[in-house]
Structures are given as structure tokens and as C-alpha cells.
Amino acid sequence: MGKVYVVGIGPGGAEQITPQAREAMARADVLCGYTVYIDLVQPLFPEKEVYTTPMTQERERCRWAVEAARAGRNAAMLCSGDAGVYGMAGPLLQLCPEFPEVEVEVVPGITAALSGAAVLGAPLMHDFCVISLSDLLTPWETIEKRLLCAARGDFSICLYNPSSKKRADYLRRACGILLREKGPETVCGWVRNIGREGQESRLLTLGELQEEAVDMFTTVFVGSSATRAVCGRMVTPRGYEGKP
């Protein structure tokens, strides 16, 4: 019986792939994932068999991996960032009742909230929320409720999937909701192409963020009421300002 590894490969560069993730990919007989992620790691394992699928065929990919394991082969499913944050760990584990004999190991990776935060400074130092603006599987009303609750709780907020061709105004709409509770001067930031060629980042206010055009390769950060721009970095204090 083979095993399925669900592996977070981080933002994309080899320097943020953990040894545990590399080991899982080395042990796998086949690497399975969205084409872009396979392309990122193939240079590390040039002889390794790969199985790629388009972005939306996630259930097929999961089923393929567990079938491979049942046939005695180790399969590593690759995810950008962390496998357990909007990744493949959930869908894979949800198949478990159909394949209870297959062992699944989840290997954590550096999700965009952390890699993007490190570029901007330290926006997530204290309590924070991570919210996806993608309404492909989640009603917009639910996303609105989460944005409102996150803002009312004065959390720092990290927004995934802030934009796509079909959802060009979702960030604007999300900012509109946040502005019900947060001031327009709230310190925000975004990072595009984290850890990859063409990485860009910017600090700006929430009011400016509402007008900002971002794409699907961008991760957005909205500060708490205590977040400040310090020497061009986005910094959220760990507690009350002024305390040691």
C-alpha cells in the first residue's frame, strides 16, 4: 500500500521548501498537481514522474492520488503555500471514508499570509484573520459576514484571492465593508508574486486600497487599528503600544 503526501511547497522558490516537503516529494513515486506547481518543483526532481491537471479538477486529482496509493505507489499532491490553507489537504482527507486503508500525511508549507507578511514587515504580529474573497464555493453573503466580523474584532486581516477576471471589483467591495468599522487611514499593504520573479509590494491606506487594482497573484493585508507604517514597513504591535 502506498501513501499520499499532501505537500505545501510555499510561495514557489526552492529556498522556502522545507526539508520535510522535499523528503516527501523524494519518497513519492509520482508528483501530482496543478501544472504551475509541478513546473516549480520539477527542476528539483527531473526524473520524477508527474501527473498534472488543470486548476479546477481537484477532486479528480485527489481520487487519482488515492488510487495510485492503493495500487502501491506513493503519491505527493503539491499545493502552493500550505496544503491546509485553501489547499488540497481538506478535499483529500474528505475522501478518506472511501479509502480508509490509505495513509495520508499532510506536510505544512509557508502560506502566502506568512511569506507576504515577511515582505511587508510584520503585519500579522497579533491576532489575525485570513479570508478568501473567492465566491466560487462560498456565498458572497458569508464572505461579507466574515469581513465584518474580522473588522469588528479589530483583527489584522489577510485577504486571499482578492481578484480575478470575473471578480474584478471584489476587493473594492470588501474594502467598502471593512470601512464600516475601520478608518480609511488604516495601514494596509499588498504583495504580488511573493518570492517569485517580479515580486512587488506596496504600503497604502484602506481608502487607497479600495481604489487599487490588484490581480490574482496578489495577497492583501489590512491592518488593525494599531498597525503603523514604520520606516516603510507594515508593523502591527503585539499588544498595547507603549507596554514593554
Added chain:
Amino acid sequence: MGKVYVVGIGPGGAEQITPQAREAMARADVLCGYTVYIDLVQPLFPEKEVYTTPMTQERERCRWAVEAARAGRNAAMLCSGDAGVYGMAGPLLQLCPEFPEVEVEVVPGITAALSGAAVLGAPLMHDFCVISLSDLLTPWETIEKRLLCAARGDFSICLYNPSSKKRADYLRRACGILLREKGPETVCGWVRNIGREGQESRLLTLGELQEEAVDMFTTVFVGSSATRAVCGRMVTPRGYEGKP
């Protein structure tokens, strides 16, 4: 002029230290941090100079690191997990106005929310909040507000610092707040000593969690209304159950 690296070393094992983190520690002339973290990495850099301080002397540690950089030495400040999540990245960057000439690089690591989640399964697959129950720097009223907002938003929740000698009943109190909005059957989990000798984990309901004794080495996960126990793993779906 030296440089300061603020490095997340992950839960503690070498297998979750990224190459980027290892490189930063290799480039440093001195490793600086809480004794426990220095002890974890010293075997990787047996010849490296180290500077250790007790847990609470964080400002002194930051100041020491920037002074070392000003004197021309590279200093790496080590943090458990990720440097930008309840770590040293914020305090270090807050010193920047006093030391604007010193370059600071934040190196992300695997924070407990991610490493613990991977042990339990996939509890943070969808929108989630991270909240610390430590009221050392944050008023309990603020923590209560955040717990309530996180519960109202139906987020999955990861609780850091759930307990200490002085705060033995904080998890119980936190669960009491969550139970105002969440059902007692809500799927929860905890992981103790993530990635280290003596790692333990357990799935349980929110009602059971309220009675559970946990220690300071434990990370606690509270599911959303959609979270389920599947084959003994804690799994939160990415969207509405039943959708592809």
C-alpha cells in the same frame, strides 16, 4: 554595516527549517534568542556564536541585535514558528526609527497554526482566525471581543498560548465565550509539542474542550460550523459541503 535577520525556525525540528532560514543563520555572525530556540538549532551550527536571553527580555534582545549590526556583525534573531506571528519581527522593526541604517530581513517559518493543523488533518482549510489567550500585553476584554467576533463570523479558530501557570482557566473561559455562538458539538482539536518528542494530539468537541486541561506547549483548534471529524482527522471543507 551588518544586517539583522528575524528568523522563524518552525516548531523545532530541522525538517521544518526552510533553506532560507538556514541560510540566514549561516550568514549570521551570531544567533540571538530565547535559550530553548538556540538549543534547538545549535547542533546545526555548532561553531556559531550565540547570545541567549530569558523569554521576557525581548526588547533587550532586539536592541542587542541592532547594536551588533551597527558594529558590522550580522545577527539572526530566532523565533519559534514564524517570526511575524507573536514573534520578534514586530518589536525589532519598531526599533527601526532609532536604527534606520540597519537592514532587517524577516524570514518566514512554519507557525504552530500550520504545523499543528497538519497533525490534526485540515482544520484551517477555509477562512480562519488566530487568537492568543495571553493577556500579558492585551486586556482580557479585547481577547473576549475577538473570540466573540471570530465565533460570529463562523471562522475556524486557532488558539495560541491557551494556558500557563497564572492562566490555568483561560481556555475554559474562552470556550465559554465561543459557546455563546457555537454549538457544544463543534469539532475541535489540540496538538501538544508539535513536531517534537512527545507530540500528542486529540480530537474532541467544544463542550469537551471547555473541560480539558492543556499546557503552554499546546495549540488549540476550534472548528467552524462545517468542520467534521473524518477518519479521526479534523477537516474543514473549503466551501459549502456537497459542492465540487
